Amino acid sequence: MVGRSVIKGNVIRIAGGKYKFSRSRDIEGTVRLLTVKRDACGDFFVYLICDTPEVRRETGMGESIGFDFGFKGAMLAAEDPKNDIPGPSFFRRQKNAIARANRKLSGKRTGSHNREKARLELVRLHRRVANRRRAFHWELARELCKKYSVICLEDLNLKRMQTGHGKKAADYGFAELVSILEYVSPQFGTAVVRIGKFFPSSQLCNVCGFRNKEIKDVRIRAWDCPKCGAHHDRDRNAAKNIREEGLRILSEKQATA
Ligand SMILES: [Zn+2]
Structure with missing residues (x-):
């Protein structure tokens, strides 16, 4: 057990020395284990393992939601636009910074000191992007689980990823987000349902x-149903279907459990 006194605000005491650190997340519960690691850039990281009081709720008591992975517009698109999760702006900002750092690196002579400096700068940037994204994912996963008791998502479609959406999917880190969501959800009593x-x-x-196969074309953003005439926004309609299919799967599971 590590006493709380080891960490005070943004100062940590290790082996008699005091070190300032920047906090990527709030510390919840009691710190059980503390590890210090040094990475390839030569920077130090403090990892904390905490015991948190477990809160388990019954599934199915609160609101349910379906999200479509957004490749245009919101990062996660819901049936109701007010429940959309917008993509954080730092993704784009940092992508531009990485592009700049890449150009800088390619302008330096091979083997030169300046090239090594530029390379290190690029490695740092990549790491910063990854860290911020991870922090964002954790925060978002908790927020969603607090709000919803059933969250329905589509399984990530590799084929769809390859048809031009790959980069965006990688930027947003959808696969990582889903795995964090699945890890966090039991603590909140939230069911995460993945649709085939x-x-x-x-x-x-x-x-x-009615199934309209023309909508396979991802460029179609809105359409009218040829059978009943209903007007659909592509993502909103998909999110609605994902939610309903998720609830169906869930009730099937509960019936056989
Ligand atoms: Zn229809």
Whole structure:
């Protein structure tokens, strides 16, 4: 057990020395284990393992939501725009910074001191992006689990990722977000339901169930159902279908449990 006195604000005491550190996350619960690691850039990181009081809630008591992974517009698109999760602006800002650092590196002579400096700068930037993204994912996962008791998502579709969405998917780190969400959700009593990737969430009319195969074309952002005439925004309609399919899967699971 590590006493709380080891950490005071942003100062940590290790082996008699006092060190300032920047906090990537709030410390919750009691610190059980503290590890210090040094990475390839020569910087030190403090890792804390904490015991947190476990709160388990019954599933299915609160609101449910379906999210479509957004490649245009919001990062996660919901049925109701007010529940959308926008992509944080730092992703784009830092991407530009990485592009700049890359250009700088390519302008330096091989083997030169300046090249090594530029390389290190690039490595640092990549790390900073990864750290901020991870912190954002953890915060978002907790926020979502506090708000919803059922969260329905599509399984990440590798084929869809390859058709031009790959970069965006990698930037947002959807796969990492989903795994963090699945890790965090039991503490909140939230069920995360993954919809099979063959479920045509974008193509089904949410009103009448008609399947419109033309919607496979991802450039179509809005459409009218040829059968019932309902007007659909691509992502909103998909999010609705994902939520309904998720609830169906969940009730099936609960019936067999
Ligand atoms: Zn319809």
